[in-house]
Amino acid sequence: MALPNLETIILFAALGLIVGSFVNVLIHRLPIMILQSEEKPTAVFNLWTPRSHCPHCHHVLHWYELIPVVSYVISKGRCRHCTQSISPRYPIVEVITAALFLMCLRQFGPTPQALMACFFCATLLALACIDAETFLLPDILTQALLWVGLIGSALSLTPTPLIQSLGGAVLGYGLLWLVSWGFEKLAGKEGMGQGDLKLLAGLGAWVGVWSLLPLILLASVSGLIFGLVQKFRGQLGHNGHFPFGPFLALSGFACFFLGISMGA
């Protein structure tokens, strides 16, 4: 594979920053949209309405205040109007997205496959952040992951053949359902949420059936270590629960990019 030229590298980095900015919108707005549709179904709040504004003084941001990373650095991380500080999560998510897009370019070259991998990364990043902050895994993202993964593999736009992708989706949902059903029977409480099952089905469509067991193992072990560390530090809130989505997402990244699989 030929090395991508400088223009392509800059293009992917810029695309990553712009998509990262949209990932921030998803992280901030999707959970509010979900909760609001339950509490106040008539209120107008979606990904585009109201326009981006400062959460403290509600000043609507101009286009030049919305340039990924650059605006944050120039305003030194503060609102230009009320000077309250803005969460560093915004530029961090943008930089991580750009780094992930460059990783996709490095792995797949300047191809449609690379763009598909970019979609995979951005969706997983949004899901991991939303779950970490709110314990929610919005259906719209897990379903998008599943269907784009299946269609992509049918069109040979992902490295996973369709039959493995289908198997991964079905087994992903079924296997984790079985584990969570068993856990519920043994422990008498819910171990995993429906969102985790849907996320694993989506991941299965991308990594394929042969990578699913390593993926679940990686996620469980890393989740267990995290849970134990938090327990010893006395920081395990929510009745001892912690979000499992970020561990599934991280393991999904690892299996997709490193090709971790049981062979075949």
Ligand SMILES: [Zn+2]
């Ligand atoms: Zn402000």
